[in-house]
Every structure is written in C-alpha cells, then in structure tokens.
Amino acid sequence: MILVAYEGIEHETMQFIAETLGKYISVLDGGTLPLPREAYDQERNQWNAAVMIGSIEDTDNMILLVTHVDLFVQDLNFVFGVADRASMNALVSTNRLGSLDPTIARRRIIKEAVHEVGHLLDLDHCPDSRCVMHFSNSLSEVDEKGKEFCPSCTRHLEKVIELRGLY
Numbered sequence: 382m383i384l385v386a387y388e389g390i391e392h393e394t395m396q397f398i399a400e401t402l403g404k405y406i407s408v409l410d411g412g413t414l415p416l417p418r419e420a421y422d423q424e425r426n427q428w429n430a431a432v433m434i435g436s437i438e439d440t441d442n443m444i445l446l447v448t449h450v451d452l453f454v455q456d457l458n459f460v461f462g463v464a465d466r467a468s469m470n471a472l473v474s475t476n477r478l479g480s481l482d483p484t485i486a487r488r489r490i491i492k493e494a495v496h497e498v499g500h501l502l503d504l505d506h507c508p509d510s511r512c513v514m515h516f517s518n519s520l521s522e523v524d525e526k527g528k529e530f531c532p533s534c535t536r537h538l539e540k541v542i543e544l545r546g547l548y
C-alpha cells in the first residue's frame with residue numbers, strides 16, 4: 382500500500398504510521414500532495430472527505446491519505462477518517478485528534494490510520510473494545526482502544542492479505 386501526506390503533515394507523523402502499518406503489509410512512501418481546493422466547503426469551513434478521496438487517481442494500489450484539515454461526510458458533523466472500499470483509498474485527519482501531549486496525539490492518528498486501512502482490507506467494526514477496529518466516535522473511545530488488531534481481526538486480515546496477494 383501507498384502512504385500519501387497532504388501538505389501540512391509532518392514527515393515524522395507519516396513515519397510512525399508507516400512503522401505500525403508495516404507490521405501487517407508492505408508500505409511505500411507516496412510523497413506529499415497539495416490540498417484539492419475543490420474539496421473545501423466554505424459554509425462549513427471543513428473539507429469534504431469524499432471529494433478529497435475522489436480527487437485521487439484510481440490505481441491498483443491501496444492508498445492511505447493523511448491530512449490535518451477538518452473532514453466531514455454528508456450527514457455527519459465531522460469524521461476522523463473514511464475508507465472507500467470501491468477505490469481502495471482511505472483518508473484520515475489529525476485535526477480532531479490533537480492533544481498537548483504529542484505522544485497521545487501520535488498514538489491517536491496511528492490508531493485511526495490502522496482502523497481505516499482495516500476497513501479497506503474488508504474488516505468491519507469489532508466488538509472487542511481493545512481492538513483497533515472497535516468503533517470510536519470520541520477521543521475517549523479512541524484512547525480506550527489499542528493500536529493493534531485483536532486475534533480474530535488479525536486472522537481475517539491475514540486471510541484477505543494472502544487472497545489479494547498484498548503482503
């Protein structure tokens with residue numbers, strides 16, 4: 382899979398995400414992209430996640446995009462991230478994951494990145510509250526879960542990775 386940063390994301394953040402995802406799948410550095418201005422919604426002062434994902438050229442590769450802008454999708458006030466299984470591209474934002482403690486902020490973005498990649502690899506939300514695939518809609522829920530897949534999700538993930546020849 383390919384990791385792509387949008388302008389404004391520090392290289393270090395991408396490295397931490399790459400290290401964690403690298404435990405499960407091979408990760409390539411896709412560099413940095415400018416923000417697609419057409420995704421900005423002036424009325425909401427937010428960025429449309431679907432338009433951002435749609436602005437990425439379709440490839441055979443899975444792509445994870447990382448941004449610092451505030452994301453929304455239709456009918457939701459905000460999202461931490463989204464995964465589009467049709468294009469196999471996902472997008473996560475650090476915007477609402479901030480903390481004065483950089484270690485906590487880093488742990489949160491890693492969890493959200495791994496979570497969305499899990500969705501791309503066919504995983505649904507997991508009832509195990511420690512699993513990274515557990516649904517989280519608030520910072521306390523993000524902090525509560527781990528950054529790893531539970532044994533059941535790991536088994537499913539390994540099967541999908543093998544079937545799709547991703548490794």
Ligand SMILES: [Zn+2]
Pocket residue numbers: 496500506516
């Ligand atoms: Zn989810």
Ligand SMILES: [Zn+2]
Pocket residue numbers: 507508509512513514515530531532533534535
């Ligand atoms: Zn799980």
